[in-house]
Amino acid sequence: MSAITSLLVSVEELASERLEISGEPYRHLFRARRLACGDRLRLVDGEGRARWARVAEVGAKSAWLEPGATAPSQDPVRRVRLLVASPRFQRATWLVEKATELGVAEIHFLSTERTPREYGEGNSRRLERIARSALEQSQGSLLPKLSCGCSFDEIPRLAAGCEVTWYLDTTPSEEGPVDTSGTDSTALVVGPEGGWSEGERARFEAWEIKSWSLGARVLRVETAAVVAAAWWLTSAGGEG
Amino acid sequence: MSAITSLLVSVEELASERLEISGEPYRHLFRARRLACGDRLRLVDGEGRARWARVAEVGAKSAWLEPGATAPSQDPVRRVRLLVASPRFQRATWLVEKATELGVAEIHFLSTERTPREYGEGNSRRLERIARSALEQSQGSLLPKLSCGCSFDEIPRLAAGCEVTWYLDTTPSEEGPVDTSGTDSTALVVGPEGGWSEGERARFEAWEIKSWSLGARVLRVETAAVVAAAWWLTSAGGEG
Numbered sequence: 001m002s003a004i005t006s007l008l009v010s011v012e013e014l015a016s017e018r019l020e021i022s023g024e025p026y027r028h029l030f031r032a033r034r035l036a037c038g039d040r041l042r043l044v045d046g047e048g049r050a051r052w053a054r055v056a057e058v059g060a061k062s063a064w065l066e067p068g069a070t071a072p073s074q075d076p077v078r079r080v081r082l083l084v085a086s087p088r089f090q091r092a093t094w095l096v097e098k099a100t101e102l103g104v105a106e107i108h109f110l111s112t113e114r115t116p117r118e119y120g121e122g123n124s125r126r127l128e129r130i131a132r133s134a135l136e137q138s139q140g141s142l143l144p145k146l147s148c149g150c151s152f153d154e155i156p157r158l159a160a161g162c163e164v165t166w167y168l169d170t171t172p173s174e175e176g177p178v179d180t181s182g183t184d185s186t187a188l189v190v191g192p193e194g195g196w197s198e199g200e201r202a203r204f205e206a207w208e209i210k211s212w213s214l215g216a217r218v219l220r221v222e223t224a225a226v227v228a229a230a231w232w233l234t235s236a237g238g239e240g
Numbered sequence: 241m242s243a244i245t246s247l248l249v250s251v252e253e254l255a256s257e258r259l260e261i262s263g264e265p266y267r268h269l270f271r272a273r274r275l276a277c278g279d280r281l282r283l284v285d286g287e288g289r290a291r292w293a294r295v296a297e298v299g300a301k302s303a304w305l306e307p308g309a310t311a312p313s314q315d316p317v318r319r320v321r322l323l324v325a326s327p328r329f330q331r332a333t334w335l336v337e338k339a340t341e342l343g344v345a346e347i348h349f350l351s352t353e354r355t356p357r358e359y360g361e362g363n364s365r366r367l368e369r370i371a372r373s374a375l376e377q378s379q380g381s382l383l384p385k386l387s388c389g390c391s392f393d394e395i396p397r398l399a400a401g402c403e404v405t406w407y408l409d410t411t412p413s414e415e416g417p418v419d420t421s422g423t424d425s426t427a428l429v430v431g432p433e434g435g436w437s438e439g440e441r442a443r444f445e446a447w448e449i450k451s452w453s454l455g456a457r458v459l460r461v462e463t464a465a466v467v468a469a470a471w472w473l474t475s476a477g478g479e480g
Contacts, residue, residue, distance in 0.1 A: 003434070074456040094334060101463050137433075139458045193377075194243070214474055216314040218379045223341050230467040231474060234454055 005033060005041040006136045007053075008143065014045040014067060022062035030063050042071050046135065046143030049073065073141040076233045079185040081106040083158050085192040086117040086148070087221045095222035096127045099144060100134035104229050106145040107131075108158050110189075113197040115221075118149035152200060156207055159187035166212040167204050168224055169195055178212055186232050190225040193218060245273060245281040246376045247293075248383065254285040254307060262302035270303050282311050286375065286383030289313065313381040316343040316473045319425040323348045323398050325432040326357040326388070327461045335462035336367045339384060340374035344469050346385040347371075348398050350429075353437040355461075358389035392440060396447055399427035406452040407444050408464055409435055418452050426472050430465040433458060 007029065013019045021029065029035045037055050043065070044050045050071035057064040082099055086092065086109040099107055111117055119127070127146055135143050150158060159165040166178070167189040180186075189209065196204070204211065214224060214231075247269065253259045261269065269275045277295050283305070284290045290311035297304040322339055326332065326349040339347055351357055359367070367386055375383050390398060399405040406418070407429040420426075429449065436444070444451065454464060454471075 072456070076455070076457075098463050098466075101457060101459050102467070103457060137458065137460070139456070215316070216312070216379070217316075217341060217343060218377065219341050220377070223338050226338075226466070227342070227470040227474065230470060234467065234471060 004139065005029065005035065006050075006139050007041055007043050008046055008132050008136055009043050011045045011047060011049075014043050014049055014051055016067065018056065019065050019067070020062050021065060026062050030058055035063075041065070042139065043067055044071075044073075044135070044141040046132075046141070048075055048142045050141045074139050075142045076103040077184070078233055079105045079162070080229050080232050081108070081159065081162060081185075081187040082225050082229055083108045083110055083150070083155060083187060083189040084225045085110050085112040085115050085190060085221050086119065087115075087192075088117075089119055089123055091220065091222045092119065092123075092127065093130055095225055096130050096144075096146065097134045098222075098226045099229055100131045100140070101138040102226070102230050102233050103138075103140050103142065104144050104233070105142060106158075108146075108150050108154075109148045110150050110152060110155070112152055112192055113200055114194045115192040124148045152203065155189060155203075155209075159189070159209075161185065162187040165189065165207075165209045167191065167196070167209050168228055169211055169213050180232055183232075188212075188225070188228050188232070190221055190228065192221055244379065245269065245275065246290075246379050247281055247283050248286055248372050248376055249283050251285045251287060251289075254283055254289055254291055256307065258296065259305050259307070260302050261305060266302050270298055275303075281305070282379065283307055284311075284313075284375070284381040286372075286381070288315055288382045290381045314379050315382045317424070318473055319345040319402070320469050320472050321346040321348070321399065321402060321425075321427040322465050322469055323350055323390070323395055323427060323429040324465045325350050325352040325355050325430060325461050326359065327355075327432075328357075329359055329363055331460065331462045332359065332363075332367065333370055335465055336370050336384075336386065337374045338462075338466045339469055340371045340380070341378040342466070342470050342473050343378070343380050343382065344384050344473070345382060346398075348386075348390050348394075349388045350390050350392060350395070352392055352432055353440055354434045355432040364388045392443065395429060395443075395449075399429070399449075401425065402427040405429065405447075405449045406468075407431065407436070407449050408468055409451055409453050420472055423472075428452075428465070428468050428472070430461055430468065432461055 039055045051067040053065045053067045056066045162185045165187040279295045291307040293305045293307045296306045402425045405427040
């Protein structure tokens with residue numbers, strides 16, 4: 001239920017027997033949300049672990065929680081990594097929010113030939129904050145790993161360890177959806193609206209990365225990324 | 241290719257032999273995009289028809305196009321209608337943009353028990369403009385039918401004519417994805433993050449509308465709507 005409150009804490013805090021909540025989380029939970037003594041909430045550590053916790057004490061500036069039984073992680077069975085040609089920052093913010101809601105494990109923003117783009121330090125931190133609140137809102141436990149301004153050459157390294165890697169074209173194609181069965185970890189490389197350059201396509205071939213298209217529509221990069229990730233995550237069925 | 245320029249015109253204009261482009265479309269195409277005499281573009285009428293057109297003449301304040309051969313519609317084979325518990329307006333804007341990119345046929349915003357909300361005239365028109373530009377950007381031909389502030393009681397009427405109707409819960413469930421095969425038209429009723437009220441669930445039962453969940457995550461209403469629509473549209477495979 002979305003009525004359950006999830007709070008992202010550190011690995012150490014989740015493992016503790018009693019922890020103090022102050023500052024912004026305190027204001028949000030005990031002023032805005034008005035949690036009170038005895039109320040139950042869900043603590044997650046951003047690494048896939050979750051515990052139920054009880055509000056033990058509420059003070060004027062901080063409150064104390066007592067973590068208890070393990071809670072379901074509610075992370076997808078599958079691991080999906082998104083490697084995405086960096087869209088305009090505003091579009092990147094909602095890509096991160098939506099991908100986090102869905103349970104994407106990693107999001108890496110690429111600077112490509114047709115969309116050379118970096119977000120800078122402040123914006124990268126803003127994306128982290130968006131992911132944190134989207135994780136709490138969606139009741140997940142695994143905070144996606146984020147990186148910005150990756151180079152095209154880093155794709156094989158960023159996709160390393162995934163069973164399959166696909167590169168998506170947002171340019172038209174007649175191919176239908178791919179068979180996702182029996183695949184637990186996938187890297188999806190999503191190109192810009194203008195498509196990949198010939199040189200980039202050649203690199204994908206050299207790396208033996210296959211192409212996949214969502215159809216004849218020209219989707220914006222962030223739309224293609226979210227839809228493709230959802231395709232792999234929801235077609236897996238059950239949840240962890 | 242996103243290099244192709246699509247322009248949404250009226251049914252009459254699409255059927256004409258020569259049409260004049262002025263005002264904002266003129267500035268966009270001939271100042272910003274710098275189209276010139278002889279250039280080819282794609283005209284769509286928002287009702288699923290498309291024609292190739294040639295730039296015949298470019299003046300200081302307007303230009304003339306000559307529509308020619310029929311162009312592919314690039315609309316999905318399937319018809320998906322979204323009936324969505326109205327999210328905050330900002331979230332509705334991107335729901336409309338993304339659903340239009342994907343080729344959703346109709347988007348109706350509901351005022352529900354837990355999210356009674358209407359957008360007002362100005363905002364409704366803004367959603368129309370967003371859909372129009374998303375249609376041009378995505379190279380589709382069918383402009384989604386939009387309506388705002390629909391009441392819960394209107395659901396059967398809004399879903400009438402669809403082969404199947406599902407109501408989605410954004411609250412956790414263990415159900416997996418549904419089998420979409422052999423279904424050409426679907427109505428998806430998407431609830432608020434807080435879930436449907438007991439009374440609303442009872443109405444769905446009375447209407448014999450089945451429930452479907454995208455999994456254990458709590459998705460925002462606009463995320464659930466876009467992901468569910470994409471699920472039905474992409475799992476259909478081929479394009480029209």
